[in-house]
């Protein structure tokens with residue numbers, strides 16, 4: 214079983230279990246969600262479901278349009294029945310690291326407007342503690358003019374390394390869909406109170422949002438190498 218197949222199995226299981234009737238559906242971002250949108254589009258077609266899809270990024274919006282699904286937005290659909298999204302890591306308490314794809318701000322907003330947030334991932338995202346497997350750090354979206362003082366404050370409070378995320382296909386830093394920068398905080402202490410850390414970091418002037426999703430995820434599906442799917446709540 215390839216990693217992509219593991220993602221696909223998790224995605225299909227989640228869509229089949231959580232999209233059972235007409236609904237407002239939050240579409241996450243990243244590569245795993247692509248399989249969820251494909252499955253959703255199949256079912257909308259074959260079952261004539263009425264589903265309005267609210268995107269969490271430019272990429273998610275393109276996915277919705279590409280699959281001829283009904284595009285919605287929070288202005289008209291502020292209450293979302295279920296959002297299905299990926300994650301970079303899930304710990305034993307269901308705390309998520311998200312933002313590996315740089316979409317954490319809209320993802321967290323849409324998740325906060327959703328009755329249920331369901332995570333889909335391959336088995337490499339399933340950890341006991343944050344940092345066990347995901348080594349790129351916790352993404353933090355910041356206002357560009359403040360990135361250096363924010364780097365310094367986080368490093369002085371919690372240690373570790375706080376890096377400005379550099380773009381690959383462009384000189385300079387990654388710029389998010391919202392016009393901000395991303396800092397990746399590579400933490401060393403894995404035994405922090407992530408709820409407290411999230412609240413403290415969010416209070417730093419210039420921090421827009423963190424990639425720590427605490428007490429937000431109802432259920433996670435992890436596709437396994439053997440072809441099965443493990444569920445965690």
Ligand code: DER
Pocket residue numbers: 241242243244245246298299300301302310311312313314315316317320
């Ligand atoms: O950026 C994000 O939050 C994505 O959802 C990411 O966490 C998961 O991306 P993947 O499905 O490509 O691994």
